[in-house]
Amino acid sequence: MSISKTYTISELAREFSITTRTIRYYEDEAFLSPRREGQQRIYAEKDRVLLKLILRGKRLGFSLNESKGILALYEPGGSNQHQLQSMLNLLREKQESLRRRLEDIEMMQSDLLEAEERIFRALTDGQANGDPDSHEQN
Amino acid sequence: MSISKTYTISELAREFSITTRTIRYYEDEAFLSPRREGQQRIYAEKDRVLLKLILRGKRLGFSLNESKGILALYEPGGSNQHQLQSMLNLLREKQESLRRRLEDIEMMQSDLLEAEERIFRALTDGQANGDPDSHEQN
């Protein structure tokens, strides 16, 4: 058991390009519970991982509360039959919602490809199209 | 040119499982501009597509303003050299951000798979693990 690395609040803020306010807010919302050293917060690797997961969730459009569900899956946690079952259910749900998001991304990507082609054609076809005002002037 | 289908506000609300308030809000924010018939709004297929795109963006965690950028790519729009170039730039940006989101999804999916295995093992291994309190009682 080596003493694993710790982080200050501003180190984490810098790494993830967020403000310290945001990190403290997540603590208020019980996502993080850093150790204290005197008055200061000391973050362990575990906190850093949690933070990363939260932010990843955010980028995918999960609310903090939705992410909370996901985070629960990472905790060793009390594990009787019943709890494990409901964790499995939650897991399936999240997997489903990820699949849907994946579809959304794929559709959007193919839309963007189409748009790209259109723009490319408009650029190369000469200006013999659309807006008659589209000459170099101005 | 066949007269393409039109929709009332509540038809669209039902189809996409949103409220009419939301649809009117999007109009206030200039995402939609349905035709009027007397006092009522009449939505064309075009509006329906826009709505779908907005909602897809939302599911992917794009703010309405971010989606606004994407929507601009679908409009025929004034197309002089300069405008086309900046559209291409915007397009690249959006493609990049989609790629990043795709990575996020993939990481989260593999995380979920790991979690699934852990839970499965905990379920099948008998209860000889972790929390010593995990017996059937209660």
Added chain:
DNA sequence: GTTCTAGTTTACGTAAACGTAAACTAGAAC
């Protein structure tokens, strides 16, 4: 002619996720 039903405008309210300012603490650097 009134009573649904769906639609409309106006406007104040709200939850989530922070931003921002003020006032304080405490070690480090000079």
Added chain:
DNA sequence: GTTCTAGTTTACGTTTACGTAAACTAGAAC
């Protein structure tokens, strides 16, 4: 010993994306 620098608490403010209520309109059904 004071002056950075980073950290802290407290608390009010702000933006986004709608919710919700009130008061009105207008065709359809009876």
